[in-house]
Amino acid sequence: MMATNVRITDIVEETPSTKTFFLDASLDYIPGQYVMVWIHGVDEIPMSLSYPNAITVQKVGDATSALFKLKAGDRIGVRGPLGNGFVLKGKSILLVGGGVGTAPLAPLAEKAKNKNISVKALIGAKTDRELLFVERFEKSGDISIATDDGSRGYKGTIIEVVSKLDLQEFEGIYSCGPERMMSQVLNIAKNTGMTRMAQFSLHRYIKCGIGVCGSCCIDPSGLRVCRDGPVFNGEQLMDSEFGKYMRDGSGRRILI
Ligand SMILES: Cc1cc2nc3c(=O)[nH]c(=O)nc-3n(C[C@H](O)[C@H](O)[C@H](O)COP(=O)(O)OP(=O)(O)OC[C@H]3O[C@@H](n4cnc5c(N)ncnc54)[C@H](O)[C@@H]3O)c2cc1C
Numbered sequence: 001m002m003a004t005n006v007r008i009t010d011i012v013e014e015t016p017s018t019k020t021f022f023l024d025a026s027l028d029y030i031p032g033q034y035v036m037v038w039i040h041g042v043d044e045i046p047m048s049l050s051y052p053n054a055i056t057v058q059k060v061g062d063a064t065s066a067l068f069k070l071k072a073g074d075r076i077g078v079r080g081p082l083g084n085g086f087v088l089k090g091k092s093i094l095l096v097g098g099g100v101g102t103a104p105l106a107p108l109a110e111k112a113k114n115k116n117i118s119v120k121a122l123i124g125a126k127t128d129r130e131l132l133f134v135e136r137f138e139k140s141g142d143i144s145i146a147t148d149d150g151s152r153g154y155k156g157t158i159i160e161v162v163s164k165l166d167l168q169e170f171e172g173i174y175s176c177g178p179e180r181m182m183s184q185v186l187n188i189a190k191n192t193g194m195t196r197m198a199q200f201s202l203h204r205y206i207k208c209g210i211g212v213c214g215s216c217c218i219d220p221s222g223l224r225v226c227r228d229g230p231v232f233n234g235e236q237l238m239d240s241e242f243g244k245y246m247r248d249g250s251g252r253r254i255l256i
């Protein structure tokens, strides 16, 4: 699939480290799907869609810093939507998001509300200022917040909030965020017999995005995050590298 050149129409500063880039193209997509974003002359990187016509980006390195320098009117390349996205099931669901990982969960919450599915969102961030899309979650259902420094909501991790809930109330769990957080969600889901009902959006090094280069495969199944994922259910991730290690751009293992 070729990249399409699109124009940035608007840039919204969401948090001190995160901006949403609105584009002049609207994509027909499933929340959880991503696009490969070509920042001309720099790199092509995966980004979840946070709206049909937008990506929400945290500045972490070269490509994202270059993106942050662009202005409304500038162009980027977009390839996608790619990957599978979240499968919505049941009448009552729990969303567990951390940091910029909440970006694909906000449109999922909106889609669920439109389908009359009851949504409880648990959103964590380092501080109040780093919380993303709180209003979108509030409009879609019930929300609980945790911040590391206690500047808003529960003081501590979102996992401590999850552990206080009766998970049997929910028919699905959807999680995106730091892998340490997601692997603890998987453990809790496992202990309550909800492994298959829990879905996780994985972060792996994505190069081709179409399943041919092998850079994003998960040990030992060989499932490709770019094409078989990025969303997997807990059963697919049991006894895998998930929560233990991932590979960098050159294939070296990095402990999680
Ligand atoms: C399916 C998917 C969806 C994502 N959605 C979002 C999102 O909505 N918002 C957001 O801010 N970030 C998202 N990311 C992470 C984003 O792709 C990285 O932050 C970005 O690639 C960093 O590039 P960089 O050059 O600025 O940083 P670098 O300094 O090059 O890298 C910093 C870190 O980013 C990761 N990274 C770098 N290049 C890639 C790559 N090609 N593929 C995967 N990871 C990479 C690595 O873990 C690396 O250690 C997503 C990643 C994946 C796999």
Ligand code: FES
Residues within 6 Å of the ligand: 205, 206, 207, 208, 209, 210, 211, 212, 213, 214, 215, 216, 217, 224, 225, 226, 227
């Ligand atoms: S990124 Fe190439 S196979 Fe997944």
